[in-house]
Amino acid sequence: MTAVATDRLIRPHGGFLVERTGDRPQGVERLEQLTLTPRELSDLDMLASGGLSPLEGFMNQEDYERVLDEMRLANGLPWALPVCLAVDTAPGGDRVALADESGRPLAMLEVEEVFSYDKEREAERCFRTIDAEHPGVARLYAQHPLYLSGRVTVFERAEPRYPELAVDPVDTRRAFAERGWKRVVGFQTRNPIHRAHEYLTKGALETVDGLLVHPLIGETKSDDVPAEVRIDCYRVLLDGYYPRDRVVLAAFPAAMRYAGPREAIWHAICRKNYGCSHFIVGRDHAGVGSYYGTYDAQLIFDEFEPHELDIEPMFFEHAFWCTACGQMATPKTCPHADDDHVALSGTKVRELLAAGELPPVEFSRPEVAEVLVQAYRS
Ligand SMILES: [Zn+2]
Numbered sequence: 001m002t003a004v005a006t007d008r009l010i011r012p013h014g015g016f017l018v019e020r021t022g023d024r025p026q027g028v029e030r031l032e033q034l035t036l037t038p039r040e041l042s043d044l045d046m047l048a049s050g051g052l053s054p055l056e057g058f059m060n061q062e063d064y065e066r067v068l069d070e071m072r073l074a075n076g077l078p079w080a081l082p083v084c085l086a087v088d089t090a091p092g093g094d095r096v097a098l099a100d101e102s103g104r105p106l107a108m109l110e111v112e113e114v115f116s117y118d119k120e121r122e123a124e125r126c127f128r129t130i131d132a133e134h135p136g137v138a139r140l141y142a143q144h145p146l147y148l149s150g151r152v153t154v155f156e157r158a159e160p161r162y163p164e165l166a167v168d169p170v171d172t173r174r175a176f177a178e179r180g181w182k183r184v185v186g187f188q189t190r191n192p193i194h195r196a197h198e199y200l201t202k203g204a205l206e207t208v209d210g211l212l213v214h215p216l217i218g219e220t221k222s223d224d225v226p227a228e229v230r231i232d233c234y235r236v237l238l239d240g241y242y243p244r245d246r247v248v249l250a251a252f253p254a255a256m257r258y259a260g261p262r263e264a265i266w267h268a269i270c271r272k273n274y275g276c277s278h279f280i281v282g283r284d285h286a287g288v289g290s291y292y293g294t295y296d297a298q299l300i301f302d303e304f305e306p307h308e309l310d311i312e313p314m315f316f317e318h319a320f321w322c323t324a325c326g327q328m329a330t331p332k333t334c335p336h337a338d339d340d341h342v343a344l345s346g347t348k349v350r351e352l353l354a355a356g357e358l359p360p361v362e363f364s365r366p367e368v369a370e371v372l373v374q375a376y377r378s
Pocket residue numbers: 322323324325326329334335336340
Protein backbone atom coordinates (compact mmCIF):
# COMPACT_ATOMS: atom_id res chain seq x y z
CA MET A 1 0.00 0.00 0.00
CA THR A 2 1.38 3.40 -0.89
CA ALA A 3 1.14 6.11 1.70
CA VAL A 4 -1.25 8.94 0.96
CA ALA A 5 -0.64 12.31 2.50
CA THR A 6 -3.51 12.92 4.89
CA ASP A 7 -1.91 15.99 6.41
CA ARG A 8 -4.09 18.37 4.41
CA LEU A 9 -7.08 17.10 6.37
CA ILE A 10 -8.32 18.46 9.66
CA ARG A 11 -6.43 17.04 12.63
CA PRO A 12 -8.18 14.62 14.97
CA HIS A 13 -9.63 15.98 18.20
CA GLY A 14 -6.71 16.60 20.57
CA GLY A 15 -4.22 16.34 17.69
CA PHE A 16 -3.78 12.61 17.11
CA LEU A 17 -5.86 9.55 16.40
CA VAL A 18 -5.87 7.40 19.53
CA GLU A 19 -6.61 3.85 18.42
CA ARG A 20 -6.93 1.47 21.36
CA THR A 21 -6.31 -1.83 19.62
CA GLY A 22 -3.62 -4.31 20.57
CA ASP A 23 -2.61 -7.93 21.03
CA ARG A 24 -4.58 -10.27 23.24
CA PRO A 25 -2.89 -9.99 26.65
CA GLN A 26 -1.56 -13.13 28.35
CA GLY A 27 -4.01 -14.69 30.80
CA VAL A 28 -6.97 -12.58 29.77
CA GLU A 29 -9.24 -15.64 29.97
CA ARG A 30 -8.58 -15.87 33.70
CA LEU A 31 -9.65 -12.29 34.41
CA GLU A 32 -12.97 -11.28 35.85
CA GLN A 33 -15.25 -10.64 32.91
CA LEU A 34 -17.81 -7.85 32.45
CA THR A 35 -20.60 -8.05 29.90
CA LEU A 36 -21.17 -4.77 28.07
CA THR A 37 -24.50 -3.35 26.92
CA PRO A 38 -24.97 -2.57 23.21
CA ARG A 39 -24.29 1.11 23.91
CA GLU A 40 -21.10 0.32 25.80
CA LEU A 41 -19.99 -2.06 23.04
CA SER A 42 -20.47 0.71 20.47
CA ASP A 43 -18.35 3.01 22.62
CA LEU A 44 -15.70 0.32 23.03
CA ASP A 45 -15.49 -0.18 19.28
CA MET A 46 -15.14 3.56 18.76
CA LEU A 47 -12.37 3.66 21.36
CA ALA A 48 -10.67 0.92 19.34
CA SER A 49 -11.03 2.75 16.03
CA GLY A 50 -10.03 6.22 17.17
CA GLY A 51 -13.54 7.57 16.62
CA LEU A 52 -13.49 8.82 20.22
CA SER A 53 -9.98 10.31 20.14
CA PRO A 54 -8.41 11.47 22.39
CA LEU A 55 -10.15 9.12 24.86
CA GLU A 56 -8.10 6.05 25.77
CA GLY A 57 -10.83 4.30 27.69
CA PHE A 58 -13.92 4.76 29.80
CA MET A 59 -13.93 8.07 31.65
CA ASN A 60 -12.69 8.72 35.15
CA GLN A 61 -14.56 10.89 37.61
CA GLU A 62 -12.59 14.04 36.89
CA ASP A 63 -13.38 13.90 33.18
CA TYR A 64 -16.96 12.82 33.83
CA GLU A 65 -17.72 15.68 36.23
CA ARG A 66 -16.18 18.32 34.03
CA VAL A 67 -18.03 17.00 30.97
CA LEU A 68 -21.30 17.25 32.89
CA ASP A 69 -20.58 20.74 34.25
CA GLU A 70 -18.67 22.40 31.44
CA MET A 71 -18.72 20.16 28.37
CA ARG A 72 -14.96 19.72 28.67
CA LEU A 73 -12.54 16.99 29.57
CA ALA A 74 -10.35 17.53 32.64
CA ASN A 75 -7.61 18.87 30.32
CA GLY A 76 -9.99 21.52 28.97
CA LEU A 77 -10.64 19.97 25.57
CA PRO A 78 -14.31 20.25 24.52
CA TRP A 79 -16.31 17.05 25.01
CA ALA A 80 -20.07 16.89 25.32
CA LEU A 81 -21.20 13.48 26.61
CA PRO A 82 -19.96 10.92 29.13
CA VAL A 83 -18.36 7.76 27.78
CA CYS A 84 -18.69 5.57 30.82
CA LEU A 85 -18.91 1.93 31.76
CA ALA A 86 -21.55 1.11 34.38
CA VAL A 87 -20.89 -1.74 36.81
CA ASP A 88 -22.61 -3.40 39.75
CA THR A 89 -19.65 -3.68 42.10
CA ALA A 90 -15.99 -2.77 42.07
CA PRO A 91 -13.88 -5.46 40.39
CA GLY A 92 -11.46 -7.45 42.55
CA GLY A 93 -8.36 -7.20 40.38
CA ASP A 94 -6.56 -4.40 38.60
CA ARG A 95 -7.53 -5.68 35.16
CA VAL A 96 -10.85 -6.96 33.82
CA ALA A 97 -11.95 -8.46 30.52
CA LEU A 98 -14.79 -6.78 28.61
CA ALA A 99 -17.11 -9.14 26.76
CA ASP A 100 -20.02 -8.96 24.36
CA GLU A 101 -23.42 -10.40 25.19
CA SER A 102 -22.41 -13.88 24.02
CA GLY A 103 -19.58 -13.88 26.58
CA ARG A 104 -16.78 -13.48 24.06
CA PRO A 105 -13.97 -11.31 25.49
CA LEU A 106 -13.09 -8.38 23.23
CA ALA A 107 -10.96 -6.11 25.35
CA MET A 108 -9.03 -5.65 28.54
CA LEU A 109 -9.53 -2.70 30.87
CA GLU A 110 -6.85 -1.51 33.28
CA VAL A 111 -8.85 -0.51 36.34
CA GLU A 112 -8.26 3.12 37.24
CA GLU A 113 -11.12 3.97 39.58
CA VAL A 114 -14.69 3.12 40.49
CA PHE A 115 -17.02 5.97 41.36
CA SER A 116 -20.66 6.52 42.09
CA TYR A 117 -22.72 8.94 40.09
CA ASP A 118 -26.06 10.68 40.33
CA LYS A 119 -28.33 9.46 37.54
CA GLU A 120 -30.76 12.37 37.79
CA ARG A 121 -27.94 14.86 37.67
CA GLU A 122 -26.46 13.20 34.60
CA ALA A 123 -29.92 13.13 32.99
CA GLU A 124 -30.57 16.78 33.71
CA ARG A 125 -27.15 17.89 32.44
CA CYS A 126 -26.91 15.70 29.37
CA PHE A 127 -30.54 15.25 28.32
CA ARG A 128 -32.02 18.44 29.79
CA THR A 129 -34.75 16.34 31.38
CA ILE A 130 -35.14 13.80 34.16
CA ASP A 131 -38.22 12.30 32.51
CA ALA A 132 -37.95 8.50 32.43
CA GLU A 133 -40.02 8.46 29.21
CA HIS A 134 -37.04 9.91 27.36
CA PRO A 135 -35.28 6.89 25.77
CA GLY A 136 -31.79 8.08 26.70
CA VAL A 137 -32.82 8.86 30.25
CA ALA A 138 -34.62 5.52 30.55
CA ARG A 139 -31.44 3.72 29.55
CA LEU A 140 -29.42 5.75 32.04
CA TYR A 141 -31.87 4.95 34.86
CA ALA A 142 -31.67 1.22 34.04
CA GLN A 143 -27.85 1.19 34.28
CA HIS A 144 -25.69 -0.29 37.03
CA PRO A 145 -25.01 2.18 39.88
CA LEU A 146 -21.21 2.66 39.59
CA TYR A 147 -18.86 3.75 36.85
CA LEU A 148 -15.62 1.90 36.21
CA SER A 149 -12.90 3.88 34.49
CA GLY A 150 -9.69 2.83 32.82
CA ARG A 151 -7.73 2.52 29.62
CA VAL A 152 -8.88 -0.22 27.27
CA THR A 153 -7.03 -2.42 24.82
CA VAL A 154 -9.32 -4.00 22.26
CA PHE A 155 -7.88 -7.26 20.94
CA GLU A 156 -10.93 -8.44 19.07
CA ARG A 157 -13.14 -6.01 17.20
CA ALA A 158 -16.88 -6.65 17.28
CA GLU A 159 -18.19 -8.24 14.08
CA PRO A 160 -19.42 -5.30 11.99
CA ARG A 161 -23.06 -5.51 10.95
CA TYR A 162 -22.18 -4.12 7.53
CA PRO A 163 -18.58 -5.14 6.79
CA GLU A 164 -18.44 -3.16 3.54
CA LEU A 165 -19.43 0.00 5.40
CA ALA A 166 -17.21 -0.57 8.44
CA VAL A 167 -14.65 2.13 7.80
CA ASP A 168 -12.44 3.37 10.63
CA PRO A 169 -11.24 6.98 10.92
CA VAL A 170 -7.81 6.09 9.53
CA ASP A 171 -9.55 4.64 6.46
CA THR A 172 -11.98 7.51 5.84
CA ARG A 173 -9.00 9.83 6.15
CA ARG A 174 -7.12 7.79 3.58
CA ALA A 175 -10.17 7.71 1.30
CA PHE A 176 -10.51 11.50 1.49
CA ALA A 177 -6.79 12.03 0.86
CA GLU A 178 -6.82 9.67 -2.14
CA ARG A 179 -9.56 11.78 -3.67
CA GLY A 180 -7.53 14.92 -3.05
CA TRP A 181 -10.09 16.31 -0.62
CA LYS A 182 -9.22 18.79 2.06
CA ARG A 183 -12.59 20.14 3.10
CA VAL A 184 -15.11 17.40 3.78
CA VAL A 185 -18.60 17.75 5.20
CA GLY A 186 -20.04 14.98 7.37
CA PHE A 187 -23.73 14.16 7.42
CA GLN A 188 -25.13 12.29 10.39
CA THR A 189 -28.40 10.51 9.82
CA ARG A 190 -30.51 7.86 11.42
CA ASN A 191 -33.37 8.20 8.94
CA PRO A 192 -33.83 7.57 5.22
CA ILE A 193 -32.70 10.55 3.15
CA HIS A 194 -35.60 12.38 1.58
CA ARG A 195 -35.43 15.38 -0.71
CA ALA A 196 -35.02 17.75 2.24
CA HIS A 197 -31.81 16.02 3.35
CA GLU A 198 -30.62 15.65 -0.22
CA TYR A 199 -31.02 19.39 -0.62
CA LEU A 200 -28.97 20.26 2.44
CA THR A 201 -26.21 17.71 1.81
CA LYS A 202 -25.88 19.01 -1.74
CA GLY A 203 -26.03 22.60 -0.56
CA ALA A 204 -23.16 21.85 1.81
CA LEU A 205 -21.24 19.92 -0.86
CA GLU A 206 -21.36 22.96 -3.18
CA THR A 207 -18.92 24.70 -0.82
CA VAL A 208 -16.49 21.87 0.05
CA ASP A 209 -14.58 19.05 -1.69
CA GLY A 210 -16.46 15.99 -0.55
CA LEU A 211 -19.36 14.56 1.43
CA LEU A 212 -19.26 11.78 4.01
CA VAL A 213 -22.72 10.25 4.36
CA HIS A 214 -22.31 8.67 7.77
CA PRO A 215 -25.47 6.91 8.93
CA LEU A 216 -25.57 5.86 12.53
CA ILE A 217 -25.95 2.10 12.74
CA GLY A 218 -25.55 1.48 16.48
CA GLU A 219 -28.50 0.84 18.71
CA THR A 220 -31.54 3.08 18.11
CA LYS A 221 -35.14 3.14 19.32
CA SER A 222 -37.13 0.18 18.01
CA ASP A 223 -39.44 2.47 16.01
CA ASP A 224 -36.67 4.11 14.01
CA VAL A 225 -36.35 2.71 10.46
CA PRO A 226 -34.07 -0.39 10.67
CA ALA A 227 -30.48 0.22 9.58
CA GLU A 228 -30.53 -2.35 6.77
CA VAL A 229 -33.51 -0.62 5.13
CA ARG A 230 -31.92 2.77 5.52
CA ILE A 231 -28.69 1.56 3.97
CA ASP A 232 -30.56 0.34 0.90
CA CYS A 233 -32.16 3.79 0.69
CA TYR A 234 -28.77 5.51 0.84
CA ARG A 235 -27.38 3.26 -1.87
CA VAL A 236 -30.18 3.89 -4.37
CA LEU A 237 -30.13 7.60 -3.65
CA LEU A 238 -26.35 7.95 -3.99
CA ASP A 239 -26.28 5.76 -7.13
CA GLY A 240 -28.98 7.78 -8.82
CA TYR A 241 -28.43 11.33 -7.72
CA TYR A 242 -24.90 12.03 -6.44
CA PRO A 243 -21.60 12.13 -8.34
CA ARG A 244 -19.71 8.99 -7.36
CA ASP A 245 -16.38 10.75 -6.91
CA ARG A 246 -17.72 13.30 -4.44
CA VAL A 247 -19.32 11.07 -1.83
CA VAL A 248 -18.16 8.41 0.62
CA LEU A 249 -20.77 6.25 2.35
CA ALA A 250 -19.67 4.65 5.60
CA ALA A 251 -21.32 3.51 8.80
CA PHE A 252 -21.04 5.44 12.05
CA PRO A 253 -21.00 2.70 14.70
CA ALA A 254 -22.25 4.84 17.59
CA ALA A 255 -25.43 4.11 19.50
CA MET A 256 -28.03 6.87 19.63
CA ARG A 257 -28.26 8.65 22.95
CA TYR A 258 -31.05 11.06 21.93
CA ALA A 259 -29.30 13.81 23.85
CA GLY A 260 -30.16 16.44 21.21
CA PRO A 261 -27.87 19.49 21.54
CA ARG A 262 -25.05 17.83 23.44
CA GLU A 263 -25.12 14.89 21.06
CA ALA A 264 -24.77 17.29 18.13
CA ILE A 265 -21.48 18.51 19.61
CA TRP A 266 -20.41 14.95 20.32
CA HIS A 267 -21.32 13.86 16.78
CA ALA A 268 -19.31 16.74 15.34
CA ILE A 269 -16.22 15.91 17.41
CA CYS A 270 -16.41 12.23 16.34
CA ARG A 271 -16.68 13.25 12.67
CA LYS A 272 -13.62 15.44 13.06
CA ASN A 273 -11.78 12.25 13.98
CA TYR A 274 -13.04 10.68 10.76
CA GLY A 275 -11.50 13.61 8.85
CA CYS A 276 -14.47 15.92 8.36
CA SER A 277 -13.75 19.65 8.44
CA HIS A 278 -17.46 20.53 8.36
CA PHE A 279 -20.54 18.98 9.89
CA ILE A 280 -24.20 19.43 9.00
CA VAL A 281 -26.50 20.25 11.90
CA GLY A 282 -30.14 20.32 10.89
CA ARG A 283 -33.25 20.96 12.89
CA ASP A 284 -33.69 18.91 16.06
CA HIS A 285 -30.40 17.06 15.55
CA ALA A 286 -30.32 13.85 17.65
CA GLY A 287 -33.58 14.89 19.25
CA VAL A 288 -36.56 12.81 20.25
CA GLY A 289 -40.17 13.74 21.02
CA SER A 290 -40.46 17.40 21.98
CA TYR A 291 -37.66 17.52 24.54
CA TYR A 292 -35.56 20.01 22.59
CA GLY A 293 -36.25 23.24 20.77
CA THR A 294 -36.01 22.96 16.98
CA TYR A 295 -32.70 24.81 16.78
CA ASP A 296 -31.21 24.05 20.23
CA ALA A 297 -28.68 21.70 18.63
CA GLN A 298 -27.40 24.65 16.57
CA LEU A 299 -27.44 27.21 19.38
CA ILE A 300 -25.29 25.04 21.64
CA PHE A 301 -22.30 25.52 19.31
CA ASP A 302 -22.20 29.14 20.51
CA GLU A 303 -21.17 27.92 23.95
CA PHE A 304 -17.70 27.30 22.51
CA GLU A 305 -15.28 29.92 21.25
CA PRO A 306 -15.21 30.26 17.47
CA HIS A 307 -12.89 27.61 15.98
CA GLU A 308 -12.38 25.95 19.36
CA LEU A 309 -14.00 22.79 18.08
CA ASP A 310 -12.07 23.23 14.83
CA ILE A 311 -14.73 21.36 12.87
CA GLU A 312 -17.13 23.89 11.39
CA PRO A 313 -20.84 23.30 11.94
CA MET A 314 -23.10 24.07 8.97
CA PHE A 315 -26.59 24.97 10.12
CA PHE A 316 -29.63 24.23 8.03
CA GLU A 317 -33.29 24.93 8.41
CA HIS A 318 -36.11 22.64 7.50
CA ALA A 319 -36.31 22.25 3.69
CA PHE A 320 -39.28 21.62 1.40
CA TRP A 321 -40.26 21.73 -2.25
CA CYS A 322 -41.86 25.06 -3.13
CA THR A 323 -44.16 24.99 -6.14
CA ALA A 324 -43.84 28.76 -6.60
CA CYS A 325 -40.03 28.74 -6.49
CA GLY A 326 -40.08 25.54 -8.55
CA GLN A 327 -37.30 24.07 -6.40
CA MET A 328 -36.26 22.94 -2.94
CA ALA A 329 -36.01 25.81 -0.49
CA THR A 330 -36.15 26.74 3.19
CA PRO A 331 -37.73 29.60 5.13
CA LYS A 332 -34.36 31.31 4.62
CA THR A 333 -34.59 31.26 0.84
CA CYS A 334 -38.29 31.16 -0.07
CA PRO A 335 -40.79 33.99 0.48
CA HIS A 336 -43.93 31.97 -0.27
CA ALA A 337 -46.62 30.73 2.07
CA ASP A 338 -47.17 27.19 3.32
CA ASP A 339 -49.79 26.54 0.57
CA ASP A 340 -46.96 26.50 -1.94
CA HIS A 341 -44.85 24.04 0.06
CA VAL A 342 -44.97 20.28 -0.30
CA ALA A 343 -44.63 19.16 3.30
CA LEU A 344 -45.61 15.79 4.76
CA SER A 345 -45.52 14.80 8.39
CA GLY A 346 -43.62 11.68 9.38
CA THR A 347 -46.94 10.08 10.28
CA LYS A 348 -48.42 10.87 6.87
CA VAL A 349 -45.38 9.41 5.11
CA ARG A 350 -45.59 6.21 7.15
CA GLU A 351 -49.32 5.90 6.30
CA LEU A 352 -48.61 6.25 2.58
CA LEU A 353 -45.77 3.73 2.65
CA ALA A 354 -47.76 1.25 4.71
CA ALA A 355 -50.57 1.52 2.12
CA GLY A 356 -48.02 0.79 -0.62
CA GLU A 357 -48.25 4.30 -2.04
CA LEU A 358 -45.24 6.40 -2.97
CA PRO A 359 -45.02 9.89 -1.47
CA PRO A 360 -44.86 12.70 -4.09
CA VAL A 361 -41.57 13.01 -5.98
CA GLU A 362 -41.18 16.49 -4.52
CA PHE A 363 -40.91 14.83 -1.12
CA SER A 364 -38.99 11.64 -1.80
CA ARG A 365 -37.07 10.17 -4.71
CA PRO A 366 -39.16 7.28 -6.10
CA GLU A 367 -36.24 4.82 -5.79
CA VAL A 368 -35.98 5.58 -2.08
CA ALA A 369 -39.73 5.42 -1.55
CA GLU A 370 -39.81 2.07 -3.34
CA VAL A 371 -37.27 0.60 -0.92
CA LEU A 372 -39.38 1.81 1.99
CA VAL A 373 -42.61 0.42 0.53
CA GLN A 374 -40.95 -2.97 0.05
CA ALA A 375 -39.72 -2.86 3.65
CA TYR A 376 -43.23 -2.11 4.92
CA ARG A 377 -44.63 -5.03 2.90
CA SER A 378 -42.30 -7.58 4.46
ZN1 LIG B 1 -41.02 29.57 -2.68
